[in-house]
Amino acid sequence: xxxxxxxxxxxxxxxxxxxxxxxxxxxxxxxxxxxxxxxxxxxxxxxxxxxxxxxxxxxxxxxxxxxxxxxxxxxxxxxxxxxxxxxxxxxxxxxxxxxxxxxxxxxxxxxxxxxxxxxxxxxxxxxxxxxxxxxxxxxxxxxxxxxxxxxxxxxxxxxxxxxxxxxxxxxxxxxxxxxxxxxxxxxxxxxxxxxxxxxxxxxxxxxxxxxxxxxxxxxxxxxxxxxxxxxxxxxxxxxxxxxxxxxxxxxxxxxxxxxxxxxxxxxxxxxxxxxxxxxxxxxxxxxxxxxxxxxxxxxxxxxxxxxxxxxxxxxxxxxxxxxxxxxxxxxxxxxxxxxxxxxxxxxxxxxxxxxxxxxxxxxxxxxxxxxxxxxxxxxxxxxxxxxxxxxxxxxxxxxxxxxxxxxxxxxxxxxxxxxxxxxxxxxxxxxxxxxxxxxxxxxxxxx
Ligand code: ADP
Numbered sequence: 001x002x003x004x005x006x007x008x009x010x011x012x013x014x015x016x017x018x019x020x021x022x023x024x025x026x027x028x029x030x031x032x033x034x035x036x037x038x039x040x041x042x043x044x045x046x047x048x049x050x051x052x053x054x055x056x057x058x059x060x061x062x063x064x065x066x067x068x069x070x071x072x073x074x075x076x077x078x079x080x081x082x083x084x085x086x087x088x089x090x091x092x093x094x095x096x097x098x099x100x101x102x103x104x105x106x107x108x109x110x111x112x113x114x115x116x117x118x119x120x121x122x123x124x125x126x127x128x129x130x131x132x133x134x135x136x137x138x139x140x141x142x143x144x145x146x147x148x149x150x151x152x153x154x155x156x157x158x159x160x161x162x163x164x165x166x167x168x169x170x171x172x173x174x175x176x177x178x179x180x181x182x183x184x185x186x187x188x189x190x191x192x193x194x195x196x197x198x199x200x201x202x203x204x205x206x207x208x209x210x211x212x213x214x215x216x217x218x219x220x221x222x223x224x225x226x227x228x229x230x231x232x233x234x235x236x237x238x239x240x241x242x243x244x245x246x247x248x249x250x251x252x253x254x255x256x257x258x259x260x261x262x263x264x265x266x267x268x269x270x271x272x273x274x275x276x277x278x279x280x281x282x283x284x285x286x287x288x289x290x291x292x293x294x295x296x297x298x299x300x301x302x303x304x305x306x307x308x309x310x311x312x313x314x315x316x317x318x319x320x321x322x323x324x325x326x327x328x329x330x331x332x333x334x335x336x337x338x339x340x341x342x343x344x345x346x347x348x349x350x351x352x353x354x355x356x357x358x359x360x361x362x363x364x365x366x367x368x369x370x371x372x373x374x375x376x377x378x379x380x381x382x383x384x385x386x387x388x389x390x391x392x393x394x395x396x397x398x399x400x401x402x403x404x405x406x407x408x409x410x411x412x413x414x415x416x417x418x419x420x421x422x423x424x425x426x427x428x429x430x431x432x433x434x435x436x437x438x439x440x441x442x443x444x445x446x447x
Contacts, residue, residue, distance in 0.1 A: 009081025014041035020308035033059035040369035077101035105270040126262035133200030141178040154202040159188035165235030206277035240295035245432025301333035338385040350378035354412035359404035
């Protein structure tokens, strides 16, 4: 087993990984930018190394600096966390070339799924249903018009290298298709350095449902049920729950089996998530994330399995200690993403946290790197805390979450806590009746 793991990330996820390591008796090495010298992940880690100035390109994305830090600290393995280098196959290869274990899937699988066109082609061959659309990249306007006519408007133009909800354009008719194609291509080139785009049917009112999996290097793959991540703003998740209020046990079993069979065929190792849109009883694959996800915690709460611990064990070559039938999903869990942002305008709100009080009690979990006096830096993602609540059923979970949100105090910076408090009182949310467009419509109505 590894004796020392370098955590190549920051914020709550760095802390999350640190906690799993400590429970396994593994030493941790934090890396940090100069802006994060006082961050909680640096304070709690056994050792820390400054890897550069605040800009992510010069610190958390600075591969030579991270590899040097691992060498100096004598780490055995590197956990990339979520975001930054977590889906960078070149990084995974470089980590291995320098004699460290990359805690994640093989670089080949990361490449295969990192490119959305290749990912779609791969899963079609594995009998996973996909959103109808172009078979690969779309070259010009004529081709786009032909495909859109075939699948019917509205259509969505998507960047093959896209991520983080960026690089997507909707066209409701042929008039703006050419213009949107050009815009999407230019945006893709600027954001991802790759202007390859493809077209899919834009689904009217789907839910975003994703299945959490874990595979080992001995051919075993299990799933931990699904998460419903339909509450989104700008294609980014705001709140997630497990199980989905829209699925029953039979559908859950069927989609879980489809996914695990496919990943077993691929020989997938590590944690992964297959994302679907779900509409009128049908699943449509949109992408696979070859890493841990921010919302992994709701699956942990209903399964009782520490997914980071399992990632570390399978990266070390151990077989999974359980089979599918050992995984029992119990109760209901909801996660609120709390961002340092204005709750109505969503403008970032960095600055000093003057007062901090976290809720507690049965079934309440906080994954956060905040503390009173901490200064939220302006350079990074605005997620500062995840409040995750578990209950015996969805109703108990909602009542507990409402109570926990009321207790939570974060002063000095604006946060999205007031938005979550409001959501808890919305009848559609209480009924579990919402699709991926619900939140934006709700926010529009309440402007
Ligand atoms: P990213 O990698 O940027 O997260 P995804 O492909 O996972 O992109 O899509 C993010 C979100 O965009 C989805 O959860 C959904 O809300 C929306 N979306 C993606 N594809 C479609 C589609 N074909 N129809 C409608 N909405 C879509």
